[in-house]
Amino acid sequence: GQQLNQSPQSMFIQEGEDVSMNCTSSSIFNTWLWYKQDPGEGPVLLIALYKAGELTSNGRLTAQFGITRKDSFLNISASIPSDVGIYFCAGQEETSGSRLTFGEGTQLTVNP
Amino acid sequence: DSGVTQTPKHLITATGQRVTLRCSPRSGDLSVYWYQQSLDQGLQFLIQYYNGEERAKGNILERFSAQQFPDLHSELNLSSLELGDSALYFCASSDQYEQYFGPGTRLTVT
Numbered sequence: 001g002q003q004l005n006q007s008p009q010s011m012f013i014q015e016g017e018d019v020s021m022n023c024t025s026s027s028i029f030n031t032w033l034w035y036k037q038d039p040g041e042g043p044v045l046l047i048a049l050y051k052a053g054e055l056t057s058n059g060r061l062t063a064q065f066g067i068t069r070k071d072s073f074l075n076i077s078a079s080i081p082s083d084v085g086i087y088f089c090a091g092q093e094e095t096s097g098s099r100l101t102f103g104e105g106t107q108l109t110v111n112p
Numbered sequence: 113d114s115g116v117t118q119t120p121k122h123l124i125t126a127t128g129q130r131v132t133l134r135c136s137p138r139s140g141d142l143s144v145y146w147y148q149q150s151l152d153q154g155l156q157f158l159i160q161y162y163n164g165e166e167r168a169k170g171n172i173l174e175r176f177s178a179q180q181f182p183d184l185h186s187e188l189n190l191s192s193l194e195l196g197d198s199a200l201y202f203c204a205s206s207d208q209y210e211q212y213f214g215p216g217t218r219l220t221v222t
Binding site: 003031033035040041042043044045048050088090092096097098099100101102103104105 | 114116143145147154155156157160167168170202204206209210211212213214215216218
């Protein structure tokens with residue numbers, strides 16, 4: 001099945017550093033969602049974006065819906081150890097109703 | 113806690129068997145989605161139900177089926193199980209655009 005192109009695949013950073021990850025697609029998306037998944041758990045919704053150009057924050061997290069509607073990025077500022085996990089982008093394609101298409105995930109490791 | 117519940121948490125069964133996974137959506141959510149997460153395929157959409165009716169189908173095998181009941185809980189039935197069906201199966205629910213995921217069922221086929 002189709003997946004979004006998410007990068008980077010993994011990141012190793014020091015506590016306090018900022019992090020940026022992004023997703024791109026060849027298709028147009030109506031909605032972008034960012035999730036975090038801990039081992040053995042379900043994805044937890046972090047941020048939802050609904051309009052091209054929209055910039056939304058949730059605490060230390062900021063995400064943007066790309067102007068072309070084919071990409072999105074997520075920034076995490078001042079990382080802390082509990083930010084460790086896998087981050088997924090997900091989107092609802094213009095032609096695919098409300099089903100979510102997921103990126104491959106970014107594995108984030110934060111060293112104290 | 114997302115408000116979405118799934119049972120069982122873990123399931124170990126043999127090839128050729130049939131299992132049923134259960135999901136209860138968040139209170140008030142009419143849509144239920146099923147996703148499969150495997151190491152080589154990532155998170156893949158299987159099927160969506162809305163208020164008891166099938167709304168959309170994704171990469172769901174013919175050996176798999178689902179239904180949503182009048183109380184809005186949903187079941188995913190997996191039959192003639194193969195080793196490759198071993199994966200995490202997630203249910204998500206939504207009222208409009210945002211989907212909230214349950215804790216998942218880890219299926220191991222031996």
